[in-house]
Amino acid sequence: xxxxxxxxxLDGLMPGMDEAGALAWTSLADAPQDAELVFLGLDGDRPxxxxxxxxxxxxxxxxxxxxxxxxxALSPGDxxxxxxxxxxxxWHARHRFCAQCGGATEIAKGGWQRNCTQxxxxxxxxxxxxxxxxxxxEDRLMLGRGLGWGEGRFSALAGFxxxxxxxxxxxxxxxxxxxxxxxxxxxxVASQPWPFPSQLMIGCHALADDDTVxxxxxxxxxxxxxxxxxxxxxxxxxPDAPFAKPPREAIATHLLTxxxxx
Amino acid sequence: xxxxxxxxxLDGLMPGMDEAGALAWTSLADAPQDAELVFLGLDGDRPxxxxxxxxxxxxxxxxxxxxxxxxxALSPGDxxxxxxxxxxxxWHARHRFCAQCGGATEIAKGGWQRNCTQxxxxxxxxxxxxxxxxxxxEDRLMLGRGLGWGEGRFSALAGFxxxxxxxxxxxxxxxxxxxxxxxxxxxxVASQPWPFPSQLMIGCHALADDDTVxxxxxxxxxxxxxxxxxxxxxxxxxPDAPFAKPPREAIATHLLTxxxxx
Numbered sequence: 371x372x373x374x375x376x377x378x379x380l381d382g383l384m385p386g387m388d389e390a391g392a393l394a395w396t397s398l399a400d401a402p403q404d405a406e407l408v409f410l411g412l413d414g415d416r417p418x419x420x421x422x423x424x425x426x427x428x429x430x431x432x433x434x435x436x437x438x439x440x441x442x443a444l445s446p447g448d449x450x451x452x453x454x455x456x457x458x459x460x461w462h463a464r465h466r467f468c469a470q471c472g473g474a475t476e477i478a479k480g481g482w483q484r485n486c487t488q489x490x491x492x493x494x495x496x497x498x499x500x501x502x503x504x505x506x507x508e509d510r511l512m513l514g515r516g517l518g519w520g521e522g523r524f525s526a527l528a529g530f531x532x533x534x535x536x537x538x539x540x541x542x543x544x545x546x547x548x549x550x551x552x553x554x555x556x557x558x559v560a561s562q563p564w565p566f567p568s569q570l571m572i573g574c575h576a577l578a579d580d581d582t583v584x585x586x587x588x589x590x591x592x593x594x595x596x597x598x599x600x601x602x603x604x605x606x607x608x609p610d611a612p613f614a615k616p617p618r619e620a621i622a623t624h625l626l627t628x629x630x631x632x
Numbered sequence: 633x634x635x636x637x638x639x640x641x642l643d644g645l646m647p648g649m650d651e652a653g654a655l656a657w658t659s660l661a662d663a664p665q666d667a668e669l670v671f672l673g674l675d676g677d678r679p680x681x682x683x684x685x686x687x688x689x690x691x692x693x694x695x696x697x698x699x700x701x702x703x704x705a706l707s708p709g710d711x712x713x714x715x716x717x718x719x720x721x722x723w724h725a726r727h728r729f730c731a732q733c734g735g736a737t738e739i740a741k742g743g744w745q746r747n748c749t750q751x752x753x754x755x756x757x758x759x760x761x762x763x764x765x766x767x768x769x770e771d772r773l774m775l776g777r778g779l780g781w782g783e784g785r786f787s788a789l790a791g792f793x794x795x796x797x798x799x800x801x802x803x804x805x806x807x808x809x810x811x812x813x814x815x816x817x818x819x820x821v822a823s824q825p826w827p828f829p830s831q832l833m834i835g836c837h838a839l840a841d842d843d844t845v846x847x848x849x850x851x852x853x854x855x856x857x858x859x860x861x862x863x864x865x866x867x868x869x870x871p872d873a874p875f876a877k878p879p880r881e882a883i884a885t886h887l888l889t890x891x892x893x894x
Contacts, residue, residue, distance in 0.1 A: 454796025472729035534716025558820035
């Protein structure tokens with residue numbers, strides 16, 4: 371199968387792109403002899419693989435400006451392939467040892483598993499559920515600016531689902547922690563994988579009991595209520611926009627668009 | 633604080649219970665000197681802790697008959713406390729080493745984190761999103777009997793969300809893999825934490841395009857369509873029930889009840 375198999379071109383964890391702005395692919399022959407390969411699926415009858423980056427800096431990589439630019443250029447289909455591949459190879463690169471016994475692990479099941487060479491424990495790629503929520507009060511939305519974000523940039527509050535919580539409980543706890551506001555009527559809107567490094571974003575809507583906020587200053591730089599007209603104007607963009615909207619690819623933009631049309 | 637602090641009584645990962653069938657608590661003084669302690673929260677002004685089991689057998693523990701019996705006896709509040717505590721101490725017991733470098737890890741942040749003593753990597757408790765879905769076709773539901781389940785026991789199909797998937801994509805892939813059926817109009821119904829070992833169950837509903845099934849025999853022993861009347865009769869139970877319903881505590885029972893009343 372070697373001559374037909376394709377290898378996703380990655381520079382570290384960044385996508386390689388061809389002149390047309392599509393994901394670049396090379397031949398499996400280009401992979402280092404001892405490389406760990408992850409099977410991504412079939413493209414027609416051609417198997418597609420990605421290579422686990424060599425050992426080295428293995429901190430989880432969040433989205434950054436260069437990555438946002440690459441994501442904005444890729445088609446939705448390419449973005450899905452890249453996102454899934456990136457999440458998997460990054461997980462492998464950060465799980466070369468067994469959390470149970472400290473022994474070396476090796477890739478198994480085409481890259482969808484790692485097995486410990488010492489105690490035999492099986493390890494599976496991790497996906498972390500994260501809630502992201504539009505909190506509404508009298509036709510206004512609560513949006514926050516994270517610490518370190520650029521001036522004027524606002525988005526929905528978000529946080530990891532903790533052990534022992536339902537989605538609805540996670541939304542209520544997170545909003546209370548970050549804003550001091552209690553919410554009711556939490557409802558699910560949409561979900562999206564977010565492979566930086568490995569989140570499942572769960573988009574929700576909730577009604578606030580009150581609009582008095584007590585901002586968590588360890589997480590947020592600003593916390594404000596925006597009217598429907600302000601949200602609509604931000605989605606249109608331009609110099610007069612009341613705030614800078616999240617990137618097109620983020621589920622937050624989808625949620626804001628959904629709410630503004632509601 | 634020592635004299636006021638409470639320690640959750642655990643026998644391995646099983647709950648200790650008092651004569652009234654409530655969770656048993658002891659004093660923090662009962663914890664071994666070198667035990668790793670997880671902070672569970674405050675009960676009024678009394679801090680509550682659980683102890684990480686000593687090193688030993690550290691395979692993840694699924695729900696089993698003894699556990700089902702204990703769960704059926706606990707109140708919803710106690711069940712939530714026990715579930716969260718169990719999931720956390722089990723995660724600590726299975727993460728004594730760093731997946732990145734193999735070094736020893738130590739408990740941090742009151743048990744909501746482990747830090748590597750060698751490379752400094754931070755590790756966080758894991759929660760795995762799992763979709764569980766009612767697949768409907770012309771007012772009938774597709775339910776399956778897993779390999780190894782007792783005769784007559786049926787429940788909703790379920791499977792882990794994989795890297796790169798949305799909730800809706802995971803539902804469609806899982807149903808296709810297990811039954812050969814394609815679905816449309818996937819919608820979210822409810823969620824529930826399931827700490828055996830650490831799942832977030834995401835309950836969904838979907839419409840099947842067709843009722844011709846091709847069962848995945850590596851996962852399932854039986855796969856059948858049940859009418860609304862059959863589902864209602866199963867929820868009532870008794871000797872004439874068309875199938876044995878899932879346990880009361882499982883989200884599958886909630887989903888079946890929701891559908892039968894729809």
